[in-house]
Amino acid sequence: MTSNSEIAHHLYELARLATLAEGSSNAFRVRAYETAARSVDGASEPVSEMTEAELTALRGVGKSTASKIRELVETGSIARLEELRAQFPPGFVSLTRVPGVGPKTAVRLRDELGIKDVDDLRAAIERHDLRDLPGMGEKTEDNIRAAIELLGVGGKENRTPIIEAIRVARDVCEAIERVPGVESAEPMGSLRRFRDTIGDIDIIAVSTGDPEAVMRRFVELPIVRDIVGYGARKSAIVGAMGIQIDLRVVEPVQFGSAAVYFTGSKAHNIRLRQMALDRGWTLNEYALSEIGTGRVVASQTEADVYAALGLPWIPPEIREDDGEIEAALAGELPIFASERDLKGDLHVHTDLSGDGHVPLGEMIEALAARGYRYAAITDHGENLTINGAPREQLMSQRKAIARLRPRFPDLTILHGCELNIGRDGSIDYDAEFLAGFDFGVASVHSHFGLSIDEQTARVISAMRNPAVNVIGHLTGRRIGKRPGIDLNLDAVLEVAADTGCAIEINCHLDRLDAPSEVLRRAMEHGGVVFAISTDSHRVSELANTANGIRLARRGWIDRSRVVNTWPRKRFLNWVAKKRSAA
Numbered sequence: 328m329t330s331n332s333e334i335a336h337h338l339y340e341l342a343r344l345a346t347l348a349e350g351s352s353n354a355f356r357v358r359a360y361e362t363a364a365r366s367v368d369g370a371s372e373p374v375s376e377m378t379e380a381e382l383t384a385l386r387g388v389g390k391s392t393a394s395k396i397r398e399l400v401e402t403g404s405i406a407r408l409e410e411l412r413a414q415f416p417p418g419f420v421s422l423t424r425v426p427g428v429g430p431k432t433a434v435r436l437r438d439e440l441g442i443k444d445v446d447d448l449r450a451a452i453e454r455h456d457l458r459d460l461p462g463m464g465e466k467t468e469d470n471i472r473a474a475i476e477l478l479g480v481g482g483k484e485n486r487t488p489i490i491e492a493i494r495v496a497r498d499v500c501e502a503i504e505r506v507p508g509v510e511s512a513e514p515m516g517s518l519r520r521f522r523d524t525i526g527d528i529d530i531i532a533v534s535t536g537d538p539e540a541v542m543r544r545f546v547e548l549p550i551v552r553d554i555v556g557y558g559a560r561k562s563a564i565v566g567a568m569g570i571q572i573d574l575r576v577v578e579p580v581q582f583g584s585a586a587v588y589f590t591g592s593k594a595h596n597i598r599l600r601q602m603a604l605d606r607g608w609t610l611n612e613y614a615l616s617e618i619g620t621g622r623v624v625a626s627q628t629e630a631d632v633y634a635a636l637g638l639p640w641i642p643p644e645i646r647e648d649d650g651e652i653e654a655a656l657a658g659e660l661p662i663f664a665s666e667r668d669l670k671g672d673l674h675v676h677t678d679l680s681g682d683g684h685v686p687l688g689e690m691i692e693a694l695a696a697r698g699y700r701y702a703a704i705t706d707h708g709e710n711l712t713i714n715g716a717p718r719e720q721l722m723s724q725r726k727a728i729a730r731l732r733p734r735f736p737d738l739t740i741l742h743g744c745e746l747n748i749g750r751d752g753s754i755d756y757d758a759e760f761l762a763g764f765d766f767g768v769a770s771v772h773s774h775f776g777l778s779i780d781e782q783t784a785r786v787i788s789a790m791r792n793p794a795v796n797v798i799g800h801l802t803g804r805r806i807g808k809r810p811g812i813d814l815n816l817d818a819v820l821e822v823a824a825d826t827g828c829a830i831e832i833n834c835h836l837d838r839l840d841a842p843s844e845v846l847r848r849a850m851e852h853g854g855v856v857f858a859i860s861t862d863s864h865r866v867s868e869l870a871n872t873a874n875g876i877r878l879a880r881r882g883w884i885d886r887s888r889v890v891n892t893w894p895r896k897r898f899l900n901w902v903a904k905k906r907s908a909a
Contacts, residue, residue, distance in 0.1 A: 338364035344411035362387030417569025418444030486524035488807030490836035508536015515589035538576040583628040594648035644881040661885035671701035674860035681714030703743040708755030710747040741765035752788025761794035770799035779813040800840035824854030834875035846882025
């Protein structure tokens with residue numbers, strides 16, 4: 328049976344390639360594919376079992392899309408998608424990940440300069456070919472060159488944004504887990520370490536059955552574009568978007584050692600192997616065992632392997648040989664937060680925001696259902712022209728929240744706003760109107776090209792404003808699409824500590840902002856606090872807290888410094904103290 332996520336993956340790919348084929352001439356069709364993909368991905372019933380008539384009842388699924396879904400379920404492919412794949416190979420698609428090279432420009436570069444991938448683009452830039460094209464010029468050429476380097480696209484180390492890699496890995500794991508005898512299938516490597524971008528996807532399947540049956544299913548998946556290698560317990564394929572996926576099948580007793588071996592960075596694993604050698608042991612994907620006798624010391628669980636080496640279990644996200652082994656040996660690893668520790672969500676949108684999709688009452692019900700003790704409704708302020716809410720609508724929302732509060736006595740509902748940080752550091756609304764809110768998140772949404780001094784000054788100005796409790800998605804980056812703004816991080820962290828303004832850990836996979844390296848620096852700067860917030864625009868996105876927890880671990884954030892793990896009274900005192908600051 329084709330899973331909902333597999334179907335959604337094909338629709339997302341169809342949308343991406345249709346954008347290349349049709350440009351802006353048929354934006355409606357592209358949006359329809361994307362909407363249908365989200366609907367399929369979030370459907371509670373197996374979409375593969377629905378008739379075409381039943382499919383059209385799903386939001387965004389018209390007759391044409393329904394027909395394509397049935398075609399995929401019945402034949403394993405979509406003819407139109409196969410045509411587009413042939414027309415736009417993965418290398419060409421990677422061009423569109425470079426800021427400044429949209430679908431229309433990518434096609435133009437191919438047709439006029441013969442550019443077929445990022446390597447070709449890089450070579451053309453070195454020859455100064457782009458600046459001679461009408462409408463481009465030297466500045467555009469320089470911007471594209473910088474974007475290629477910043478985002479790490481193209482070449483031998485071409486990397487896939489985590490939001491795409493997770494979707495692909497999930498589809499593969501779900502398909503493998505349906506093979507008889509397979510107990511589990513999980514991604515490893517840089518994806519399990521929660522890196523922003525992923526090279527190859529490594530997957531381990533635990534099976535008590537026939538490993539060849541697992542491999543046959545793997546190489547027959549609809550996403551397969553090429554088979555790189557095939558073996559009884561190890562195979563590799565290239566997926567539809569050009570990412571390589573390696574699958575290994577292990578026995579249940581081998582899972583711990585395999586997970587350790589295939590999760591840690593090369594440097595982390597070298598350290599572990601040396602610790603094993605110091606004890607007369609060897610560590611590989613099969614076991615931690617004695618060199619002379621082959622006796623297995625540990626293999627079944629990761630905790631067993633680490634314990635045998637004299638270490639506590641080290642979370643996957645920090646297995647980079649960046650001080651984690653020393654901290655573990657000294658008993659100085661942070662106490663990391665879990666989803667159970669979160670007592671509230673502090674960045675949530677409703678349909679009052681132009682990009683929101685959920686009525687106020689429905690969103691508050693969903694927040695209460697998660698057992699939260701407090702939550703902040705933070706629709707966009709009016710300075711965000713496209714999606715912002717004027718003050719009259721926010722005043723109406725404030726009254727609606729007041730009417731809803733008695734229905735949710737266990738949930739403190741804060742009426743907040745996501746304020747836009749202007750070029751000069753100003754935010755939406757006057758001081759008197761801002762004082763009427765219970766909470767404020769301030770974020771950069773524009774002017775990404777300012778100098779480091781200008782960006783630093785505007786963020787610091789917002790931090791010092793009493794109406795701002797949290798700086799949302801600090802750098803404004805979009806992974807694989809837009810680099811973050813340049814900041815004097817030490818200056819920003821100094822003001823954050825001084826004012827008590829929290830740094831957001833944004834849970835959206837296309838943001839994961841502030842980045843882990845920034846969080847690590849901030850954690851080392853005493854006094855800085857953090858808020859793990861989902862920035863939800865849909866109810867389903869409230870579950871993205873799992874991403875924020877993983878990002879916080881990767882940034883070495885101690886639970887004690889996450890404001891929305893605090894008891895309600897302490898949290899509300901922190902909110903009030905910031906807002907009362909002169």
